[in-house]
Amino acid sequence: MTGATPGTFARAIRANLVLYGALAANLGIALAKFAAASVTGSSAMLTEGVHSLVDSGNQLLLLYGQAKAKRPADAAHPFGYGRELYFWAFIVAILIFALGAGVSIYEGWRHVSAPEPLRDPTVNYVVLAVALLLEGMSWGIAVREFNARRGASGWWQSVRRSKDPAGFIILFEDSAALAGLLIAALGVWVSHHLGDARFDGVASIAIGLILATVALLLAREAKGLLIGESADIAIIRTVWDLLDEEACITAVNHVRTIHTAPDAVFVAISADFDDALTMGV
Structure with a gap:
């Protein structure tokens, strides 16, 4: 059987707000970073633009x-097609890595x-400051939404148990x-402080390693x-409890579930029924 948990529509709206907010912030930030990279020649800024x-x-x-x-x-x-979202989440991970x-x-x-x-790093610092502000706002929205879903569970445990990849990907x-x-800003500052532009490239490599780990x-x-x-496990226990309440069921062999979408679950039940139970007509 399949079913959707309560609040599906409300959660979908909130998830889309997180996505749209992140999309708007990233598009504006990307343009600003590319402009700064073209003016200053900074590798870290070009990397951040990408x-x-x-x-x-x-x-x-x-x-x-x-x-x-x-x-x-x-x-x-x-x-249904709910698991198609999982396919695109996997593609997103590949794109981040590649x-x-x-x-x-x-x-x-x-x-x-x-x-x-x-070159003069002023433009870099201005763009990085604005980007930090916008990214911080987007991050705050994502954290608030994630905290609302995870409840009392730990962060990493909630990521492992989450069935909606959009939330934890953002x-x-x-x-x-x-x-x-922060690494880009540090790379630009160290490069100018020491007069060695290679540190800007080192910052770019460090950013790449962070992205590879996330991917x-x-x-x-x-x-x-x-x-x-x-x-x-709480859903599975609820199913077991409901089955135990049925007098016509003498034993439950197993309850197996699989998510067909973030808010839809397929349940397969193997159970023994009372021998005196008549078949429906």
């Missing part, structure tokens, strides 16, 4: 995945090997973005959802 552009593309993919996942069940997919981390590490290595001449992306901005974590979580994860 980072924000990749994040924007990721949010568009998640919105696309959410729209596709809402299609009703049909003959070809009798349990584009975000790959370009960052490549650009960093290129600038370490052949450093750009140092949280991971925004956290990586804030860390990247691997997201890929692991998305893979589990894509393969199929069971429902939360």
Whole structure:
């Protein structure tokens, strides 16, 4: 059997607000970072521009995945299309690794090997300050939404148990973005303080390594959802309790569940019934 938990519609609206907010922030930040990189020649700023552009593309993919996942069940997919969202979440992880981390590490290595001449860093600092403000706002929205869902559970435990990848992907992306901005600012400052532009490239490589780590974590979580994860233990216990209340059931052999969407669960039950129970007509 399948079913949706209460508050599905409200949660969908909140999740989309988080996605739209992150998308708007990242598009504006990406343009500002690319402009700053073209003026100052900073590798870290160019890397951060690519980072924000990749994040924007990721949010568009998640919105696309959410729209596709809402299609009703049909003959070809009798349990619906909910798990399509998990597929696009896995694609997002691949893009973060291939584009975000790959370009960052490549650009960093290129600038370490052949450093750009140092220029006035003022534009970089202004753009980084604005980006920190916008990313911080987006991160705050993502944290508030995630905290509302996780309840008393720990952060990492909530990520592992979450069946909605949109929420924790935005949280991971925004956290990586804030860390990247701080590293970029440090790289620009150290480069000018020591008069060595290679530190700007080192900062770019460090940003790439952070993105690679985030991508691997997201890929692991998305893979589990894509393969199929069971429902939360509390839901399974509720099903067992309901079955135990049925006098016509003498024994329950097993209750097996799998998420077909973030808010939909397929349940398979093996049970023994009272021999005196008559078959329905």
